[in-house]
Amino acid sequence: MTSSIVRAVCPHDCPDTCALLVTVNDGVATEVRGDPDHPTTAGVLCTKVARYTERTYHKDRLLTPMKRIGKKGEGKFAPISWTEAIEQITTRLKAIAAKDPQAILPYSYAGTMGLVQGESMSARFFNRLGASELDRTICASAGGAGYKYTIGARIGTDIEAFQDAKLIIFWGGNPIASNLHLWMRAQEAKRRGAKLIAIDPYRSLTAEKCHQHIALLPGTDAALALGMMHVLINEDLIDKDYIAQHTLGFAELKQRALEYTPHKVAEICGLRAEEVIQLARDYGQMAQQGQPVAIRANYGLQRVRGGGMAVRNIACLPALVGAWRLPAGGMQLSASDSFPKNIGALQKPELKPANKVARVINMSTIGDDLLRPASAEFGPKIDALIVYNANPVAVAPESGKVAQGFAREDLFTVVLEHFQTDTADYADILLPATTQLEHVDIHATYGHLYMMANNAAIAPLGEAKPNTEIFRLLAAGMGYVDPCFKESDEQIAGVAFDQTHVHAIHFDWSTLKQKGWQKLQVPAAPFANGGFATPSGKCEFYSASMLADGLDPLPTYIAPYESVASNPVMAKKYPLAFITPPARHFLNSTFVNVQSLRSTEGEPHLDMHPEDAALRGIAHHDMVTIFNDRGELNAKVRVTDRARAGLVVGLSIWWKKMASDGKNGNEVTSQRLTDMGRAPTFYDVLVEVRKMV
Numbered sequence: 001m002t003s004s005i006v007r008a009v010c011p012h013d014c015p016d017t018c019a020l021l022v023t024v025n026d027g028v029a030t031e032v033r034g035d036p037d038h039p040t041t042a043g044v045l046c047t048k049v050a051r052y053t054e055r056t057y058h059k060d061r062l063l064t065p066m067k068r069i070g071k072k073g074e075g076k077f078a079p080i081s082w083t084e085a086i087e088q089i090t091t092r093l094k095a096i097a098a099k100d101p102q103a104i105l106p107y108s109y110a111g112t113m114g115l116v117q118g119e120s121m122s123a124r125f126f127n128r129l130g131a132s133e134l135d136r137t138i139c140a141s142a143g144g145a146g147y148k149y150t151i152g153a154r155i156g157t158d159i160e161a162f163q164d165a166k167l168i169i170f171w172g173g174n175p176i177a178s179n180l181h182l183w184m185r186a187q188e189a190k191r192r193g194a195k196l197i198a199i200d201p202y203r204s205l206t207a208e209k210c211h212q213h214i215a216l217l218p219g220t221d222a223a224l225a226l227g228m229m230h231v232l233i234n235e236d237l238i239d240k241d242y243i244a245q246h247t248l249g250f251a252e253l254k255q256r257a258l259e260y261t262p263h264k265v266a267e268i269c270g271l272r273a274e275e276v277i278q279l280a281r282d283y284g285q286m287a288q289q290g291q292p293v294a295i296r297a298n299y300g301l302q303r304v305r306g307g308g309m310a311v312r313n314i315a316c317l318p319a320l321v322g323a324w325r326l327p328a329g330g331m332q333l334s335a336s337d338s339f340p341k342n343i344g345a346l347q348k349p350e351l352k353p354a355n356k357v358a359r360v361i362n363m364s365t366i367g368d369d370l371l372r373p374a375s376a377e378f379g380p381k382i383d384a385l386i387v388y389n390a391n392p393v394a395v396a397p398e399s400g401k402v403a404q405g406f407a408r409e410d411l412f413t414v415v416l417e418h419f420q421t422d423t424a425d426y427a428d429i430l431l432p433a434t435t436q437l438e439h440v441d442i443h444a445t446y447g448h449l450y451m452m453a454n455n456a457a458i459a460p461l462g463e464a465k466p467n468t469e470i471f472r473l474l475a476a477g478m479g480y481v482d483p484c485f486k487e488s489d490e491q492i493a494g495v496a497f498d499q500t501h502v503h504a505i506h507f508d509w510s511t512l513k514q515k516g517w518q519k520l521q522v523p524a525a526p527f528a529n530g531g532f533a534t535p536s537g538k539c540e541f542y543s544a545s546m547l548a549d550g551l552d553p554l555p556t557y558i559a560p561y562e563s564v565a566s567n568p569v570m571a572k573k574y575p576l577a578f579i580t581p582p583a584r585h586f587l588n589s590t591f592v593n594v595q596s597l598r599s600t601e602g603e604p605h606l607d608m609h610p611e612d613a614a615l616r617g618i619a620h621h622d623m624v625t626i627f628n629d630r631g632e633l634n635a636k637v638r639v640t641d642r643a644r645a646g647l648v649v650g651l652s653i654w655w656k657k658m659a660s661d662g663k664n665g666n667e668v669t670s671q672r673l674t675d676m677g678r679a680p681t682f683y684d685v686l687v688e689v690r691k692m693v
Ligand SMILES: Nc1nc2c(c(=O)[nH]1)N[C@H]1C(S)=C(S)[C@@H](COP(=O)(O)OP(=O)(O)OC[C@H]3O[C@@H](n4cnc5c(=O)[nH]c(N)nc54)[C@H](O)[C@@H]3O)O[C@H]1N2
Pocket: 013, 014, 015, 139, 171, 172, 173, 174, 175, 177, 178, 179, 199, 200, 201, 202, 204, 217, 218, 219, 220, 221, 298, 299, 300, 301, 302, 304, 579, 581, 582, 583, 584, 585, 586, 587, 588, 589, 683
């Protein structure tokens, strides 16, 4: 028997990007472990990826190319050869491109976060084709925009410093489920005496383990941050020296913040004024005593109309109290911009047709856009869709419309997948892709500061091919002869980071793939001495860029589209706020088809407060219908005070076809976009709930 241990990386859309050790016996991966030597992984994997071999060798893995033989969405396919598949796809794409290549749209997200199997060969292909471009907004672009206006770049506190913090605020995140290795650091901080606070409308697994839980109404975080500013300024809990040297617009900010009294904020947020005051005091007083105070801001608070502004307001707080001075102080939203990714070398934008700017389609409005006819404003209707690393029929908002769009008989759809997902059911041609154990990749992360290498542990299963190889074949089929379409995955990995950048100065692929990881060369406290990446070089309390973009240049509160306070007309019919944050044992819609994990999650649930349940005659474990004008879905109720009154919570994005009614939470979400970043408003939703009869 030959046995080996291969260094790999968890590919999933999770900030932790764990270092994996894959045990391979006679060409079969038998175990996936967390590398004990990797500083943030520390030998620990989440339950999902600890079961990785179950997913890889799943009996339902797609192993040959297939073509549709049933109706769209029916999921009936017959095997074809790779030669036939490539021939059929390129014939169709050539015909569409001859009229207008912009009628072709790639649709992809972060099924794998790898820089090679993500957007390298695929991006080159679509650039060369002159296809429509996809605005990849579905997750993080609202907060990213708000953070960038304020701080300049997605750079923040190193996860490895968090155990030294004395106060950690988890703001709109549930790290026990979705950022486990940060939670491990926070546990260490707790043992060393730190106070942990969760700000979340729902008593999540994390919120129940914190010292304090502030259960505000969804979509009101921007107001809470303004209320904190009010108290910090009024009670002189600010760092005047840091403000003078490293911030812009304090006088204007002060004026604005003074409008947001704790009383007014408490009313907006559905809290008590004392909660607002005490939160500000905890934060400001500890900072003033020279203690590190850290904020971990996540995604929960961004998925509402004012999501960008909420992150912007929160991002003002560390500068106001001088928390950036210490490595364990400050804020972590995302570490993405610490990585000098060589996007030019990966994606070759120079392949785009000269003198022609491609139209951009927002992935978050794919439902409407697939149903749009050609027009002068929109351009050609979408005639072909090539989906990889994503499952839009399950994850995109207003799912009824998305499914209607995918069902269009005249739409040509190609899906590259591991499994026959809800989206794959609508494919004309379905292509089998390799998993992380079967291909090479290199990773940046958004939660720690290590460049990571993934070696192929096993040979591709069946006839599966890496995304890169599929796009190489498609490029050849289209007749593209540019040398970049011949580059190997290892060659691409070799140029993924910019070695001339100070953060990645010793980057070398052949060393990285042996060692597994390399930490970026970044300062311990990134903004201790200012140096923000904004136009002024300061933390911009006042942002001229925002004004130029038509936004309020100062922190403000933007109410949700759908809430009892902001939309009383709708609330009369649909009085309950509905949120659908991630389930612990799924990763977005990935893993829903893995039996052991699905068994742990059970079935689609709806958490509902006892008062709201009683009002509707609903008892624990009753089946209910959740509905609004956009659609409806069924779930089993858990009567619990985890959800505050007026809020119902349906954790996870189920595969629609694995729910009893063939639906998931996105039936009722809307395609309205956030204030900035053009992101979806998944948690800005009103519904009503009735008992099923
Ligand atoms: N296990 C697991 N891990 C994941 C994922 C997964 O699906 N499963 N998904 C991955 C992806 S793609 C992402 S983007 C991240 C997401 O990472 P996070 O944003 O940390 O997601 P959650 O951990 O669910 O935390 C969101 C929390 O925000 C709360 N929330 C909802 N609305 C509001 C609001 O208006 N204000 C505030 N303050 N809180 C609100 C929710 O109740 C929830 O507890 O996680 C990644 N990791």
